[in-house]
Amino acid sequence: MRIPDVSLSAVAPRIAASGAAVSGTAIRVEGVTKRFGSLQALAGVDLAVMQGEFFGLLGPNGAGKTTLINILAGLARADTGRVEIMGHDVRRQYRDARRALGVVPQELVFDPFFTVRETLRIQSGYFGLRRNDDWIDEIMASLDLTSKADANMRALSGGMKRRVLVAQALVHRPPVIILDEPTAGVDVELRRGLWTFIQRLNREGHTIVLTTHYLEEAESLCGRIAMLKAGRIVALDSTSNLIRRQRHLRLRFLATGNVPGKLLGKPVQHEAERRVLVLTELAEIEPALAELRRAGARLVEFDIEQPDLEDVFLEVMGAPREASK
Amino acid sequence: MSGFPTLLYKEVLRFSKVGFQTVAAPVLTTLLYLLVFAQALDRHVEVYAGVGYASFLVPGLVMMAMLQNAFANSSSSLIQSKMTGNLVFMLLPPLSHWELFGAYVIAAMIRALVVGIGVILAALPVAHVFIKEPLWLLAFGLAGAGVLGALGVIAAIFSDKFDQLAVFQNFIILPLTFLSGVFYSIHSLPPVWRSLSRFNPVFYMIDGFRYGFFGQSDSSPALGLALVLGFFAVVAGIALSLLASGYKLRN
Numbered sequence: 001m002r003i004p005d006v007s008l009s010a011v012a013p014r015i016a017a018s019g020a021a022v023s024g025t026a027i028r029v030e031g032v033t034k035r036f037g038s039l040q041a042l043a044g045v046d047l048a049v050m051q052g053e054f055f056g057l058l059g060p061n062g063a064g065k066t067t068l069i070n071i072l073a074g075l076a077r078a079d080t081g082r083v084e085i086m087g088h089d090v091r092r093q094y095r096d097a098r099r100a101l102g103v104v105p106q107e108l109v110f111d112p113f114f115t116v117r118e119t120l121r122i123q124s125g126y127f128g129l130r131r132n133d134d135w136i137d138e139i140m141a142s143l144d145l146t147s148k149a150d151a152n153m154r155a156l157s158g159g160m161k162r163r164v165l166v167a168q169a170l171v172h173r174p175p176v177i178i179l180d181e182p183t184a185g186v187d188v189e190l191r192r193g194l195w196t197f198i199q200r201l202n203r204e205g206h207t208i209v210l211t212t213h214y215l216e217e218a219e220s221l222c223g224r225i226a227m228l229k230a231g232r233i234v235a236l237d238s239t240s241n242l243i244r245r246q247r248h249l250r251l252r253f254l255a256t257g258n259v260p261g262k263l264l265g266k267p268v269q270h271e272a273e274r275r276v277l278v279l280t281e282l283a284e285i286e287p288a289l290a291e292l293r294r295a296g297a298r299l300v301e302f303d304i305e306q307p308d309l310e311d312v313f314l315e316v317m318g319a320p321r322e323a324s325k
Numbered sequence: 326m327s328g329f330p331t332l333l334y335k336e337v338l339r340f341s342k343v344g345f346q347t348v349a350a351p352v353l354t355t356l357l358y359l360l361v362f363a364q365a366l367d368r369h370v371e372v373y374a375g376v377g378y379a380s381f382l383v384p385g386l387v388m389m390a391m392l393q394n395a396f397a398n399s400s401s402s403l404i405q406s407k408m409t410g411n412l413v414f415m416l417l418p419p420l421s422h423w424e425l426f427g428a429y430v431i432a433a434m435i436r437a438l439v440v441g442i443g444v445i446l447a448a449l450p451v452a453h454v455f456i457k458e459p460l461w462l463l464a465f466g467l468a469g470a471g472v473l474g475a476l477g478v479i480a481a482i483f484s485d486k487f488d489q490l491a492v493f494q495n496f497i498i499l500p501l502t503f504l505s506g507v508f509y510s511i512h513s514l515p516p517v518w519r520s521l522s523r524f525n526p527v528f529y530m531i532d533g534f535r536y537g538f539f540g541q542s543d544s545s546p547a548l549g550l551a552l553v554l555g556f557f558a559v560v561a562g563i564a565l566s567l568l569a570s571g572y573k574l575r576n
Contacts, residue, residue: 036576075416075575095419103417109410113339125331126418168414 026207032081043231056222063228102169106180127172219309246307253302329424336432352443379452384535385507391437395470399477422568433474462537469530
């Protein structure tokens with residue numbers, strides 16, 4: 001995906017003028033619960049996302065991420081609790097709250113009756129913006145959709161439809177953008193292009209909330225992350241702090257000769273023809289290798305695996321990590 | 326500015342883009358009804374003095390087409406959006422339940438009017454068509470289409486799939502329109518059926534619409550219009566409360 005160098009600076013005055021800069025909070029969630037029959041989808045969620053943040057919302061399937069997003073967007077109603085977007089209550093001040101929010105839904109949905117340009121004009125009109133063609137042209141150029149402007153939505157590939165979903169979320173220049181698994185099933189080129197574009201929007205002042213199952217994406221993009229499990233937030237911190245919580249690293253090696261079952265008193269795990277030793281700090285590496293040599297083994301190759309967000313995620317979710325990622 | 330004009334425009338654009346299916350097809354179907362019944366019965370039946378059966382049929386057939394298409398427009402548009410998931414594009418913007426209701430119902434009324442005008446024009450070579458009370462005709466046409474447009478919204482909200490909507494359409498709307506005096510005057514019915522017909526709101530729509538053509542009808546047009554508007558208030562109230570609550574839409 002080619003991203004032309006188009007300035008989106010026109011967004012900034014809108015954000016500054018949106019009125020909610022007073023609190024500095026883009027999204028505020030207080031004591032939100034939601035039940036679907038016997039399923040407690042959200043069991044008391046409290047969360048504040050500050051303006052300008054790139055925020056990650058992670059969790060396994062069924063953790064309540066999409067339910068929370070739907071409540072933020074007014075697509076579902078919380079049983080209890082309070083939700084604000086840019087200081088506007090999503091129930092009592094729903095018009096202001098929805099004007100401040102752009103949502104890229106998870107499902108690849110589209111209206112088969114219309115072309116790309118018609119779709120974007122109509123979406124813009126729903127927000128009361130009827131002379132918005134300059135901005136629509138700019139978004140289409142930014143998302144490399146211009147050549148498809150007059151194509152019917154049915155004729156687009158999945159990746160193109162995904163771009164239109166992103167464009168639809170941006171037609172009213174919302175200060176807060178929620179992307180619900182935007183790269184699911186998307187090829188590498190589009191994924192990279194999409195993140196370049198979203199990062200630019202973030203730099204220009206937009207608050208971004210992202211859910212994704214690609215944890216490496218969340219790790220590289222998000223400044224702060226909340227992890228949801230069974231409808232509750234079980235971890236909430238900056239991405240670097242979360243990763244710092246993980247104090248272990250993996251020494252993975254291939255050796256010939258006599259490899260002992262324990263090194264430095266820690267069990268040596270098998271991973272196909274390689275062995276894995278979980279250590280707590282870098283300083284343990286050399287003593288471990290020395291002990292290996294003393295046992296009569298000859299080291300053929302090795303690598304060191306630093307902890308990452310996936311380790312944190314699996315630990316928080318209580319899932320045992322396999323020796324191999 | 327409100328998003329209502331855009332939603333209305335989109336709803337009209339939607340049925341316009343498939344005009345053969347949404348306008349031309351019902352006009353042709355209704356014309357076939359007229360040709361067959363008029364050919365078979367024109368010389369044998371005279372309901373009102375001085376009005377041939379073919380002419381008598383025209384208002385009822387026009388109104389039936391209008392009502393069925395008003396229902397089809399709002400119900401099919403809304404359920405398609407529900408089924409395909411693109412309803413989300415209308416639920417995310419700051420549109421109120423009044424704006425959603427207004428756009429769906431007014432678009433249904435516009436399609437009904439286009440179909441109605443189409444049927445009248447198509448009937449001109451077949452039957453003697455004259456309009457004595459155009460304001461009554463317009464009032465009943467718009468009110469009737471409004472009622473069926475609102476019923477279409479309700480049916481689409483309750484339906485989870487096309488099959489359930491078809492039940493609503495074939496087992497409620499179609500019998501009510503067919504048994505409302507489209508093809509006959511209720512004075513020709515046995516007393517029991519005549520009494521039952523007076524509980525059918527579609528009867529008053531067809532009867533009042535016919536009054537607009539001939540200046541004569543089975544019941545008082547003023548009473549009929551009051552009943553139709555009252556019925557509209559009831560179905561509009563139900564549809565608005567469903568839209569406001571988000572029932573089966575915002576879950």
